[in-house]
Amino acid sequence: MSINFLSNRSILKGVLARRLLVAILFFSSLVTLALTSFQLYLDYNININGLEESIEEIRVSHLDSLGQNLWHLNDDQIILQLLGILEIPNIEYIKVSTPEGDGYQVGKMPETKNIIERRYKISYRQNNETFVLGHLDVTASLVGIYAQLRDRFFIILASQATKTFIVSFFILIIFHQLVGKYLEELVSKISKINIGNLSSETEINKIKESPPDEIDQLLESFNQLQSTLLKDIHKRELVELRLKESQKMEALGTLAGGVAHDFNNILQGIMNCFMLIGTEVNDKSSAAEKVNMGNILCERGRDLVNQILLYSRADSGHDELINLPPIIDDVVNILRHSFDKNVHYDIEIFYQSGFLKGNATQLRQVIFNLCNNALYAIKNIENPTIRISLESKSIPRGNHYNLATGEYYYLVISDNGYGMSQEVQKRIFEPFFTTKEVGKGTGLGLSVVQSIILNHGGHISVNSVEGEGTTFSLLLPISDI
Numbered sequence: 206m207s208i209n210f211l212s213n214r215s216i217l218k219g220v221l222a223r224r225l226l227v228a229i230l231f232f233s234s235l236v237t238l239a240l241t242s243f244q245l246y247l248d249y250n251i252n253i254n255g256l257e258e259s260i261e262e263i264r265v266s267h268l269d270s271l272g273q274n275l276w277h278l279n280d281d282q283i284i285l286q287l288l289g290i291l292e293i294p295n296i297e298y299i300k301v302s303t304p305e306g307d308g309y310q311v312g313k314m315p316e317t318k319n320i321i322e323r324r325y326k327i328s329y330r331q332n333n334e335t336f337v338l339g340h341l342d343v344t345a346s347l348v349g350i351y352a353q354l355r356d357r358f359f360i361i362l363a364s365q366a367t368k369t370f371i372v373s374f375f376i377l378i379i380f381h382q383l384v385g386k387y388l389e390e391l392v393s394k395i396s397k398i399n400i401g402n403l404s405s406e407t408e409i410n411k412i413k414e415s416p417p418d419e420i421d422q423l424l425e426s427f428n429q430l431q432s433t434l435l436k437d438i439h440k441r442e443l444v445e446l447r448l449k450e451s452q453k454m455e456a457l458g459t460l461a462g463g464v465a466h467d468f469n470n471i472l473q474g475i476m477n478c479f480m481l482i483g484t485e486v487n488d489k490s491s492a493a494e495k496v497n498m499g500n501i502l503c504e505r506g507r508d509l510v511n512q513i514l515l516y517s518r519a520d521s522g523h524d525e526l527i528n529l530p531p532i533i534d535d536v537v538n539i540l541r542h543s544f545d546k547n548v549h550y551d552i553e554i555f556y557q558s559g560f561l562k563g564n565a566t567q568l569r570q571v572i573f574n575l576c577n578n579a580l581y582a583i584k585n586i587e588n589p590t591i592r593i594s595l596e597s598k599s600i601p602r603g604n605h606y607n608l609a610t611g612e613y614y615y616l617v618i619s620d621n622g623y624g625m626s627q628e629v630q631k632r633i634f635e636p637f638f639t640t641k642e643v644g645k646g647t648g649l650g651l652s653v654v655q656s657i658i659l660n661h662g663g664h665i666s667v668n669s670v671e672g673e674g675t676t677f678s679l680l681l682p683i684s685d686i
């Protein structure tokens with residue numbers, strides 16, 4: 206328990222703590238007053254009864270001997286006896302009166318109405334005859350009893366008040382420890398929270414009680430609320446980022462599409478010129494060699510332009526019913542004949558029927574671009590292998606791909622090439638991002654793949670380990686026809 210914790214200021218700072226204190230003090234004062242009054246009432250009854258008994262005792266033990274002394278006119282004995290009675294607590298005045306008018310008295314008649322008075326007949330019995338000799342008047346004052354009760358009242362009140370104060374203080378400490386300090390922390394954290402600064406640091410930690418108490422539950426709900434908000438904000442940021450990216454891509458695609466179209470015509474013109482020049486120069490001359498080189502460069506330019514056109518038109522014409530396995534076979538056949546003959550193609554197709562609604566040229570381009578990248582990555586590698594597998598997969602509701610529920614083609618294209626670093630993986634779908642040396646790659650291949658897959662209602666993901674290889678996994682919806 207820290208000193209700070211015990212300081213009154215910190216405990217009484219909360220309005221709740223002050224209200225609790227006032228309530229405890231108010232109710233315990235009421236209860237103390239009621240109990241004290243009841244106790245004093247009981248004490249009063251006991252004292253009065255005690256006094257009554259004492260007076261009765263005087264009658265029992267003094268009346269006979271007083272009768273004897275009065276019969277024998279033994280004045281000294283009578284006075285002595287009366288003084289003895291006066292010693293009894295609260296007896297203030299005693300008087301013996303005789304029919305002749307003379308009598309004896311000791312003490313002083315109290316000047317208050319709070320008295321008890323008793324009168325007894327004094328008699329003497331001789332030879333079976335009873336002689337009435339006079340009366341004994343006993344007066345007791347209640348002032349002493351009242352003073353005693355008042356003193357007791359203040360003592361009880363003072364001790365109860367001290368007890369109440371100590372108990373209230375301990376209740377406050379316990380309240381502060383169990384509830385107050387967490388509420389204060391909660392209020393301070395909530396007041397500081399804004400959407401931008403949510404983090405695990407704004408969580409509130411408490412040693413959990415077992416079973417959990419209401420404060421545990423409150424703090425748990427607060428922390429959960431925060432993490433839900435955090436997740437939602439993160440999701441929103443991702444969606445915003447994707448939206449920005451797609452808007453950027455769309456604008457880029459439109460611009461690039463327009464330029465590419467015109468550029469294609471220019472390239473075609475240049476190629477025609479090279480063809481005409483080619484017919485006029487000797488095949489073996491150095492001019493023919495340069496014409497040939499010009500043609501190759503024009504073809505490369507045309508490939509680039511075609512990619513740009515594909516990218517900008519990725520969302521057009523998606524109504525053919527396509528069977529994927531023959532397309533895969535087509536592409537692999539072309540690759541087998543045109544590229545490195547040592548590459549091993551490992552093709553597993555577990556799914557033969559089912560159609561995909563889309564654009565066959567574009568999907569062929571997707572498989573071609575992915576295989577082309579794989580071929581580049583496995584150059585100069587031992588046992589270069591490209592593995593292609595196709596199967597179907599059911600995608601359930603609420604999946605993490607954000608895809609509609611249903612049956613999908615699950616196409617996986619992997620290689621055992623040099624792989625990619627995490628930094629490269631993050632950027633591969635950006636248009637014009639390439640790690641190939643200048644003139645070798647446009648950096649458009651995967652951007653084209655991604656926009657075609659998205660426009661077909663599918664999903665693409667990559668998994669790559671540097672030095673081990675790369676796997677691209679694609680999901681494409683199977684049409685119900």
Ligand SMILES: Nc1ncnc2c1ncn2[C@@H]1O[C@H](COP(=O)(O)OP(=O)(O)OP(=O)(O)O)[C@@H](O)[C@H]1O
Nearest residue numbers: 578579582633639640641646647648649650651675
């Ligand atoms: N299978 C793969 N293995 C290793 N790296 C890859 C693979 N596929 C893509 N990459 C990386 O992603 C980059 C972008 O690929 P993308 O197909 O978009 O462009 P590119 O291949 O560089 O150019 P282009 O497709 O015009 O030849 C590549 O430069 C390469 O770094």
Ligand SMILES: [Mg+2]
Nearest residue numbers: 574578650651
């Ligand atoms: Mg490529």
